[in-house]
Amino acid sequence: MDTIIFDVDDTLYDQTIPFKKAFRKVIEGPFTEEEIEKVYIASRKYSDVLFEKSQRGELPLLDMHIYRMTAACQEIDLSLSDQKAIEFQEVYLEEQQKITLFDDVEKLLELLLSRNKQMAVLTNGGEDHQRMKIEQLNLAKWIPEDRFFISGSIGHAKPKKQVFQFIEEKLSLDKSKTVYIGDSFENDIIGAKQVGWHAIWMNHRNRHQSDESIQPDKIVSHPKELLDVFSPLNPLL
Structure with a gap:
């Protein structure tokens, strides 16, 4: 990816x-x-x-x-x-205002940065509220400011196609080499798959898959598994 x-x-x-x-x-x-x-x-x-x-x-x-x-x-x-x-x-x-990254997510961000991968954030919510979380998590350490996409400022929200297409245009994405990672099957997995992206479901809450006709490319139950997903030996990459 x-x-x-x-x-x-x-x-x-x-x-x-x-x-x-x-x-x-x-x-x-x-x-x-x-x-x-x-x-x-x-x-x-x-x-x-x-x-x-x-x-x-x-x-x-x-x-x-x-x-x-x-x-x-x-x-x-x-x-x-x-x-x-x-x-x-x-x-x-x-x-x-006291939240911190999962330890293994921080390791993943470091790994992807070292490999010169393009990273971005797409989150539903109000601009100010989600921006506060982004700043608290210090995501600008790994991701440029112009790659934070918040539904409240875009005018469309996941799982609508328009919000994913907005990012495609902004970042000139190649769908076949783009993957979205999220915890909500309805918002994240359905949203990403309907526009042709790859999708990884971070299902650490063991939630029910609401639509069997749409399948994530990978399901992980713990943040540590994301490190394995992005191993050079993983065929998803």
Whole structure:
């Protein structure tokens, strides 16, 4: 592969860490790690469902934050007030400002840089919020500033074809030598495959594959496996 493009959330770093810290700080109760993980996964599901409406301005961002958290908590039979959902979001944002790369992802970025691979980032979200994460992860150490693509500033979001085609044009990509790495099957894998890119599914949450007609080129269950994928002996390269 000549070009490797990364998702950010729960691909380059463990998104459950800031989520779980915020949950423990804001929501009282003897919750198990498994219960909080279930709430996290549900919150991502509801976030994906509502993201397009929020991006189009049909749903205020605050309302999306409230709904995704209150609905997610209902999946463990926990009734959460709107005020608590707002408080959670505020603390969650504070914790996101402390995120760090997966150790093995950092090694991968170093490896790809040493091989002069073109790297980029494509992430869904608001410009300011996602930019904060990019800066906190210090991604500019490996990836030039003009290769950070955020849906909020592009006007289209994954899995729409337009956002992938936008990047193709900007970077003059060769589809056959481009691979996208992300944790969401619906947004990342379907999005990349429908425009002819290669796709690696970082399925470290053991999520269900929602469409068997679309297959990722590789599935990994741990960031360390990405290092093996980009070994010179791997036929994907």
